[in-house]
Amino acid sequence: MESQDLRNVGLKVTLPRLKVLEILETTKQRHMSAEDVYKALLEMGEEIGLATVYRVLTQFQGAGLVSRLSIDDGHAVFELEDGTHHDHLLCVRCHQIEEFIDEVIEQRQRAIALEKGFEMTDHSLYIYGICQKCRQDKD
Amino acid sequence: MESQDLRNVGLKVTLPRLKVLEILETTKQRHMSAEDVYKALLEMGEEIGLATVYRVLTQFQGAGLVSRLSIDDGHAVFELEDGTHHDHLLCVRCHQIEEFIDEVIEQRQRAIALEKGFEMTDHSLYIYGICQKCRQDKD
DNA sequence: ATATAAATGAAAACCTTTCTCATTTACACC
DNA sequence: GGTGTAAATGAGAAAGGTTTTCATTTATAT
Structure with missing residues (x-):
């Protein structure tokens, strides 16, 4: 519905x-x-x-x-x-997108915002690279 | 020169x-x-x-x-x-940009790329928020 | 059913960035 | 120091994704 x-x-x-x-x-x-x-x-x-x-x-x-x-x-x-909050890995060849969660990174981000006096409203983390499949296809 | x-x-x-x-x-x-x-x-x-x-x-x-x-x-x-590789904090009010370095995050990113089979070519991390000055000005 | 405010579609506008092409410039060579 | 040649520049056009405009259609409260 x-x-x-x-x-x-x-x-x-x-x-x-x-x-x-x-x-x-x-x-x-x-x-x-x-x-x-x-x-x-x-x-x-x-x-x-x-x-x-x-x-x-x-x-x-x-x-x-x-x-x-x-x-x-x-x-x-x-x-x-x-x-769920999650971040992303993006393949620069095939543009496929994978997701991941990492609590250590989340924690560090909060700590850094605090340190710098920022009230965090959002954050975004992208890891760009060549995915497993594309690496096999033609490396 | x-x-x-x-x-x-x-x-x-x-x-x-x-x-x-x-x-x-x-x-x-x-x-x-x-x-x-x-x-x-x-x-x-x-x-x-x-x-x-x-x-x-x-x-x-x-x-x-x-x-x-x-x-x-x-x-x-x-x-x-x-x-120096560094990441950024961006104030969503005044658009000021601050920089930070966090080796723990760098390390986790490398580990995640490895885990997922990605050959990392780049990564970007932005923390958005309200900076100290803007929070004082009018919170 | 009907009135009314909200939602829609098509096209134009926007905004940042890139491209085209004629003109100018830097640099290697004489 | 001139000079040829390839590279760099400037102006404007074009591109590409996204938003706006405005007349028309639609959902919902009455």
Whole structure:
């Protein structure tokens, strides 16, 4: 019952919102750009505007339904929020994204913010590299 | 003798390059966007094109003279390379940037890349928050 | 049912960054 | 010290992702 998910966060239940949510939930690829979502919807035969996809994703982010990753190349991808904070490894060849959690790093970050007098609002850690599969393919 | 710095990295010594280098070295603000550098040069009375500033900064980055930070909002700033790897704290109110080094985090990152089979090429860590000064000003 | 505020789609606008191309410049060589 | 040649520059156009505008459509409260 996805409609309720939307109502819970104070968003009107509209077809575009339901469809975007559906794509995010059913696509195997966990990390999708707005363009990815848009194309997936077109392929489903849904009529939707790219601007709407951007708007909906931004609203979802504001509502805590998704989080937005800002990749180094000035590109954003979205992932369904699952409540766990995690960081990311990005393959610079195939652009696959893996996730990891490291409590030691989390702790150090909090300590550093404290040390520097910062009230931490957010943090982001990206490790860029060549993933195992790409290294095997042609090293 | 900045001309030598340029020759050392295999770049022709041109006025625009010398001027960009001069701005980076003499401006108090350590982290500057291409636009910042461009405006600073115009204010100095230098005639330079914005495209040239971008090109020069990118070349400097390739030559290891500067590093580029990609801020979350799809904005890049440059800093003179000083040989030390460090990460950044960014104030979301005043946009001031502070630097820190944490060997524990560096180590964990290497360990995680290894665990995941990644050959790490780069990594970036940003802590976003409200800096001490901004917290005092109006909390 | 209906009124009303919110949401949508298409296209234009935006913003930072890169590219194109004609002109200028630095540097190696004479 | 001139001079040829490849590289660098500047202006403006183009690119690419994202946001805005505005007329139209839709969801929801009454």
